[in-house]
Amino acid sequence: MEKIKELILTTVPEAVIEQKQKLTVTVTYDKLHLLAKTLKENAALPFDTLVFLIGMDRGEELGVNYLLSPSSDLSKEIVLKTGTTDRENPLLYSVTDLFETAHYNEREVFALFGIRFINNPDMRKFFLNGDWVGYPFRKDYDTNPELNPLSIESKDIIDIAPRIMEVDGKLVEEEVNIFGEDDYIINIGPQHPATHGVMHFRTSLDGEIVKKIDIHSGYIHRGIEKLSEALTYPQILHFTDRLDYLSANINRHGLCMCVEKATEIEVPERAQYIRTIMDELNRMDSHLLAWACQTNDLGATTAFIYGMREREIILDIFEKTCGGRLIINQNVIGGVMFDIYADFQKDVKAFIIYMRDKLKEYDRFFSHNVIALGRMIGIGNLSKEDTISYAVTGPAGRGSGWSCDIRKHIPYALYDKVDFKEVIRTEGDSYARYLNRLDEIEQSLHIIEQLIDNIPEGDICAKTKAIIRLPEGEFYSRVEACRGEFGVFIESRGDKFPYRLKFRSPSMALVSAMPLICKNEKLSDFIGIGGSMDYVIPDIDR
Amino acid sequence: MILNYSQPLEITNLTSWLDTTLRSSMSEFWVLLIEFVLVGVVLLAAYAVIALILIYAERKITAFFQARYGPNRVGKWGLLQSVADMIKILLKEIIKINRSDRFLFFAAPVFMIVASMLTFGAIPFGKGLNAIDFNIGVLYVTAVSSLGIIGVLLAGWSSNNKYSMIGAMRSGAQFVSYELSAGFALMTIVVLAGTMQFSTMIEGQRYCWNLFNGHISSMIAFIIYLISGHAETNRGPFDLPEAESELTAGYHTEYSGLQFGFYYLAEYLNMFIIASIATTVFLGGYMPIQVHGWDAFNGIMAMIPTYVWFFGKTAVLIFLSLWVRWSFPRLRIDQLLNLEWKYLLPINLVNIVLMVILVLTGLTLTDLFPGLF
Amino acid sequence: MSSVLKYFSGLFTGIRSLLTGMGETWKELWTKKVTQQYPENRDTLVISDRFRCELTMPHDENNEHACTACGICQINCPNGTIVVTPKMIETEDGKQKKILDTHKWDLGMCTFCNLCVITCPSNALKFENTFENAVFNREKLKQQLNHEGSKMREKKKEPVAPKVEEKETPNA
């Protein structure tokens, strides 16, 4: 890391380097792109993954935090910070040309903070309509409902994107058409059986072939991050289950970890065991649903029902442990809310045996079916470079040969104590993603097997203060959720509420890669690829 | 004669009795008129009833494949479920779509249902139980059943909906391709049976079904016919025109109420029609299982009415079709066309030649073992 | 020649995979069905004790509950589902005392996060697994948790006093 510091200082001598929770570098807005580029192209340790892109309203200043990691070693992290004091017309430079994943994130920042990014090829608001008044995540946002009245009129969708480009050192505002004049555009979504939620893909077709996809999201955006700014940390916890509701427990684990790290709370051993086991159960639950939905997207309804049937057993175990099935509210700051019940071990062990058997059945039933193979092999190819650039993590990222399992790179809970394989395939097609999920179920079973008999006695929750205040600072935590890396960022000003809270949602990255991998595929395959990427909409529309 | 003692349950007894009674009291014209109307009404009723039974059966069987119980709330074992559904569909509003082509929009479901009814009428349900017995029965059935596609295409075109349009286009490509295979497969058997008339064909299968008579060649034709027939009915894994997860409901996205009901009925009826043609052509139709020389056995078998035989065999084929439908994922359009043009059609063409050779060189089972069959 | 071989091997492996798939569904045809026959199975239905359906305030046989009307649950609830209304009474020895008047909870708003239960210093709240809560009117979802005429259970020991008094409501 010393070398990196040197490199930063030689590139941008006036950069301010601080050692906070992460190595943090503050630069002026015109130097950021240069610095990011240098870090990315640093041959010894290229910082080529953009993990977080966080819009910030720092009071005076509007800015962005970037968390970069090398794709080969996610445990190394650098935070870049920049900002502008121009609140009327804030402009920053885009890093979309370096990290594709920045594209949608920058659009999100524009919608929520009003920062526009120079050189981002499409500077429409993401999540919000173009005519929304005000920037909701700014601290001085006017919440008066009359400014943005609820409309029941349907609005035409405008397929024209404004943008600001830098041409020969001058800024030029221009507008581009997303689609051509004669494109045959169909709206897949917002209400569509295969978008797995309220997602809207404007798709231009040439016969059956997908030419271009334009993503509209935000139909169920709830502004959870903003809501959290008025809630105490224990209260915020209940939102995490409602992001990606299929990895509810893991998301919650992520936030708890972030707070625990910041306040230096020691989580009891027993709680760690329970957390890990529950996380893995949650992962299987999610992968089963993903498997089921993918088969259903491919038209195999029967397989869908089988997947749901097996998932039901996990949900029953959840219900018995924590009284919830989907929104399970298990983790709390310092440990877990509910201890395991008497027959927990017995139930889980029975499930392991049952599930192994069912995995074999899935294999015979679907994994080698000639029709299914034809619909998955070589479809929706995502190369490793693109995977990293789009920051596609989880089973999908690992299907393209990128080792991106946070459980291996930055072990948390008990993941450094158990033995498990990171499932990696290099094909990068739908089938690789499909198989990865099934193999990860097997790995999860393996992890649980090692833990289930050794749960130590003891407390399930550390003693915490009645009111949890985080010390001043910026705190990050990253966990491996079912769809990829889930991240939590908290900026605290020493209060019992966060000053800014940001969730990095894995699904956003998955969806942002859809236009790339669906291009020139058939319409049917677009649906199938969507199933293989397995995004969850509430995770995107936080 | 009211009762024919050897086959007491045959409906033919009833029909011929009716015919004689009518004729004894009326002129030829009136007799024919009354009989036509009666036949029409009975066919319509049968059409509806069979569709309802099929819908119920499919839902139940599907459920059992999927570890569920299926309908079990309306009536005992949910037996009245499809009746309730039918009533619901009749009561539903028929939604008028803005900027759709009204006339075609309304005409489309009618095409669909008429085509399947025309085919339905020509099927021999039992001995003497067919409305008409053409000497070109097979040709007729192939011809009219393909009219249904017009309904699908019109629906897609007139709905003013892009999903419907894509569904209809897919359907067009699919139907044209698979019609070819289905036709060839039937022709293979026509070569073997030497007739296109259903009654003669069935009579010819008294001791040996066409399926066995032409052994290899017949079997291949049978399988191809089942596959392409299945594809023609637009049912999974060939349900691309509907493709629920892709096109919401494909060509009938915009239909509601009774019009949707028409498509729904026609879909099930087409499934039945395909199965019954396969039964008639390959499995001896309504002919009971008979073994040459075993007169006692034959007598007992003949006691079971012919329509029971027919429906029994058809039911087996329908079950097969459901089994396939609920086991496989949907094909993609290019896979679908590949299957037809790269596999089914060439195999079919070779098969037809093979059948001609078999028949000409006397290698069919009846020729090889004349004593047995 | 190899392409011909590929053609046929493709055909046959394809058919084999399809038949294996059909074999699996055939097996499933005879397996036990998993559908729950609700409401017929109401008597045998086991709902886990911990299942969170309805917030209750357990009352004992004397119609007494444990709530001190401290309002901590109300402060901790993330979305203002709970409204605690205390009232002041005069005890026999002439002192003013705060007791519970109404404790209102809105099922329609609750996110079942369980915070109220775990933060209540006197363990006065509990989630029950009574899950049949459908009503025809939203108003009916608003419930009053303390029973009519109930009063606070007098303990030998004073219930643990809340450590920190919270002044502001977090949602304001």
Ligand code: SF4
């Ligand atoms: S926290 Fe407990 S004691 Fe306090 S008001 Fe709520 S229910 Fe009553």
Ligand code: SF4
């Ligand atoms: S469970 Fe949560 S949301 Fe519901 S009343 Fe209690 S604190 Fe409020």
